[in-house]
Amino acid sequence: MYDGIVQELIDEFGRLPGIGPKSAQRIAFHILQTQNFDVSRLAELLAEVREKVRFCEVCGNITEEQRCSICRDPRRDATLICVVEEPKDVVAIERTRQFRGLYHVLGGAISPIDGVGPDDLSIPHLMQRLGSGEVREVIIATDPNLEGEATAAYLSRLLTSIEVPVSRLASGLPVGGDLEFADEVTLGRAFEGRQQLR
């Protein structure tokens, strides 16, 4: 609908996840009309990001070095590994400030519908890390959905061969939530996982 380059820009933005045609148009006009929006910086970053960013050779988290900042940090407890699906899960857990071990980023979850099997994830690499004998505990922190649960179940079976405690993050009522709005599966899990008070 627009002349040349503006329409191309709208189309490119429209290809990004969560951006529909209307939002793409709004963003393109914002870039055109807002003088203090640093368009060249965004262009530079886009050009650089693919070539500079890679995956940590130890845990699979994103980094610009060979090893990510967490794996490089000598204060982290290397005997504890938390297994997550994606680099953004690392960030979410770091925000809690409760975990001082290392991570292992699988790069997704087992999902037969999407054609993702155990071999498409960095599970062999995880087994290799655990094989070194340094690790004393594994915490599985995959998403509490169908794919995440399937991945957790697969891993827990696989890890029976290794003599370390393996745990899974608790499912239950979200803190600050309202009991009446919890779905039945979550509420059922909260019952199953109830903790003794006295």
Add this chain to the structure above:
Amino acid sequence: MYDGIVQELIDEFGRLPGIGPKSAQRIAFHILQTQNFDVSRLAELLAEVREKVRFCEVCGNITEEQRCSICRDPRRDATLICVVEEPKDVVAIERTRQFRGLYHVLGGAISPIDGVGPDDLSIPHLMQRLGSGEVREVIIATDPNLEGEATAAYLSRLLTSIEVPVSRLASGLPVGGDLEFADEVTLGRAFEGRQQLR
């Protein structure tokens, strides 16, 4: 939260309208992980768009030439001018295929709260265009909100000096909508603007 450049990219995307921190993160990871997303094309477009795109010297619509494609089109009726706020309004009206005249893009609407007065819009330029005597009808198509209505009222007063019919787009019930869900102002307008059937 992320190492260097990834966080910078997330921050830049987060500065665009309608993109919160979570969406910005999702977009950044999409760009990192999707091999077939043409990141260099988006970078190129961003670098080019500000320098190539300008405003049509006649109507104020966006274009890469001196005049936009509508003003250049000899089949358009130059005696009819439709006044809109933004270039995207031109696109919306073009989509109806009902208007064959030219446009005049004001570049916004009168809004005292945002410090936008008549002189900040291309109203003097509009008066100049109308002064040439070629124009036989003006249709005011500013938004049906507070600022758009104020701009329409201001323009209709200003245009009393020029002897051409001036009209405003009809307000009323949206087609395909449900009467019971219409707000009272819209419903009131629909009554005021009711049309004789027989």
